[in-house]
Amino acid sequence: MKGEHLPAQIKTVWRTKALIDGAVWLAITIFLVVAWQLWHWPWWPAAITFAAAILHAGIHLVLIPYRYQFWRYLITPTAVYLRSGYIFRSEKAVPISRIQNVMLESGPIMQWQGLQEVQVQTASTTDSIAGVTQEVAAELRDRIMQLAQEARDEG
Numbered sequence: 001m002k003g004e005h006l007p008a009q010i011k012t013v014w015r016t017k018a019l020i021d022g023a024v025w026l027a028i029t030i031f032l033v034v035a036w037q038l039w040h041w042p043w044w045p046a047a048i049t050f051a052a053a054i055l056h057a058g059i060h061l062v063l064i065p066y067r068y069q070f071w072r073y074l075i076t077p078t079a080v081y082l083r084s085g086y087i088f089r090s091e092k093a094v095p096i097s098r099i100q101n102v103m104l105e106s107g108p109i110m111q112w113q114g115l116q117e118v119q120v121q122t123a124s125t126t127d128s129i130a131g132v133t134q135e136v137a138a139e140l141r142d143r144i145m146q147l148a149q150e151a152r153d154e155g
Contacts, residue, residue, distance in 0.1 A: 001083055001091070003072035009113040010071075010131040014064050016109050021059025025049055073129045075140065077147055080120050082127055097151040100123040104139045106134075120144065 032046035067084070072082040080094040101121040111117060116137035118129040132140065 001072060001074055001081055003074035003081060003083065006068065006071050006073075006130055007115065007133055007136075008068075009115055009133075011064050013109050013113050013131060014067065017059060018057050018060035018064075021060070022053050025053030025056060031129060042142060059153055066129050069131060075143060075147075077150075080144060081128070082129065092127055094120050094122060094125075094127055096144070096147045099144060101146040102144045102148075104137050118144075 019100045029049040032041065033050055035041040036043050036046055039153050066086070070086045070089075072081075073083070076096075078096055080091045080096065080099070082090075084090050084092070099120055099122055101122065103119040104116045105119060106116040110131055113131075114134060115131040116134050117131055118137050118140050120127050120129075129140065
């Protein structure tokens with residue numbers, strides 16, 4: 001599947017999320033170090049959370065180019081195709097006739113980068129396009145809903 005790449009700003013969103021996750025782990029580590037010093041808790045939980053902070057943030061940061069390279073989406077008159085990964089490949093096809101709703105979501109980090117997540121909802125699942133510009137998100141929402149309405153009218 002060829003398909004469309006995500007915009008480059010998504011890499012900044014992924015980096016920021018990885019750093020925030022790492023900071024949360026570090027905050028837990030600091031609490032555990034203080035508890036170790038003040039209340040004589042065991043030292044090893046602090047060591048584990050510190051390792052988790054470094055590994056979690058580090059792995060996510062290293063994998064960003066990989067995620068970006070292989071994340072694609074394609075909208076056709078019959079389905080919404082989503083593909084990610086190369087080693088751990090995931091390919092999904094959401095039939096247009098099954099789509100009930102398309103939602104646009106954007107948290108503070110995505111808004112900061114001018115991106116929105118496009119969520120395609122069926123009766124049983126929600127799949128999403130990780131982040132596209134606000135203009136593209138609105139176009140995708142309108143196009144997918146138009147195709148879904150046409151599929152319902154034909155069926």
